[in-house]
Amino acid sequence: MKESWSSVWKKKSSLPFSNNYKTLLLMNGWDTGVSSFSINDWKKFINLIIKKFKIKKGDKVFEIGCGSGAFLLPFYKKKITCYGLDYSSKFIKTCNKIMKKGVFIKAEANDLKKFKRYKFNYIFIHSVFQYFDSMYYANQVMGQLKKISQKGTKVFILDVPNLKKKKTWEQKMIKAIGKKEFDKKYSNLNHLFYPKSFFEKFCKRNNFSLEIISKIKLKKQSSQYRLNYMIKV
Numbered sequence: 001m002k003e004s005w006s007s008v009w010k011k012k013s014s015l016p017f018s019n020n021y022k023t024l025l026l027m028n029g030w031d032t033g034v035s036s037f038s039i040n041d042w043k044k045f046i047n048l049i050i051k052k053f054k055i056k057k058g059d060k061v062f063e064i065g066c067g068s069g070a071f072l073l074p075f076y077k078k079k080i081t082c083y084g085l086d087y088s089s090k091f092i093k094t095c096n097k098i099m100k101k102g103v104f105i106k107a108e109a110n111d112l113k114k115f116k117r118y119k120f121n122y123i124f125i126h127s128v129f130q131y132f133d134s135m136y137y138a139n140q141v142m143g144q145l146k147k148i149s150q151k152g153t154k155v156f157i158l159d160v161p162n163l164k165k166k167k168t169w170e171q172k173m174i175k176a177i178g179k180k181e182f183d184k185k186y187s188n189l190n191h192l193f194y195p196k197s198f199f200e201k202f203c204k205r206n207n208f209s210l211e212i213i214s215k216i217k218l219k220k221q222s223s224q225y226r227l228n229y230m231i232k233v
């Protein structure tokens with residue numbers, strides 16, 4: 001049977017539970033050579049976002065594709081109200097265990113109806129867009145964002161594979177792990193790469209503003225092939 005990303009995440013989410021960052025990051029797939037970093041770098045990256053965008057207690061923060069909760073945990077520790085969605089039920093269980101006052105619901109990223117009663121101040125989608133199986137699905141996700149936003153909502157779509165860098169990424173990966181391993185790893189499990197125009201067109205259609213935030217980057221090798229977008233509703 002062909003392996004799918006959802007089966008990969010199902011497996012990762014079934015790792016034995018522990019509420020330390022090391023395990024939570026491992027569950028979220030942050031363990032391969034090109035995507036590994038220190039726990040300190042992780043916390044620094046998230047705390048910088050919180051500081052730069054003045055996210056504070058009382059704000060409603062929602063993460064789509066929240067996995068084990070490793071990204072939301074620094075927000076939660078600052079008493080910011082956290083909401084999350086993931087298509088893996090085990091991940092949702094883990095989030096509920098480590099962030100008892102949060103709201104975590106199992107759902108597909110292109111179906112936000114269970115959240116439509118909320119209007120969030122900040123929406124994060126970190127390192128998830130590459131796992132969507134088509135641009136059609138990604139477009140559906142973008143369309144859904146409008147239902148849970150209000151004027152002033154900031155939507156951060158982070159760690160998005162940059163189509164302009166796809167060839168260089170492939171060449172670097174093949175050099176690092178060899179063609180055989182590359183084909184084995186990525187022939188069934190594709191990463192979807194996005195042109196900047198995908199986000200520009202969405203913002204133009206909806207009269208939202210778009211910014212690339214290149215200064216806030218997680219210190220990891222693959223970040224050079226990715227872009228961080230911020231949409232202001």
Ligand SMILES: C[S@@+](CC[C@H](N)C(=O)[O-])C[C@H]1O[C@@H](n2cnc3c(N)ncnc32)[C@H](O)[C@@H]1O
Pocket residue numbers: 009028029064065066067068070071085086087088091107108109110125126127128131132
């Ligand atoms: C690389 S992990 C990132 C987790 C977390 N955002 C972080 O930054 O640590 C990708 C996550 O996206 C979730 N995911 C991927 N595709 C999804 C989809 N179509 N709907 C909901 N969740 C999805 C996976 O289950 C996994 O938890």
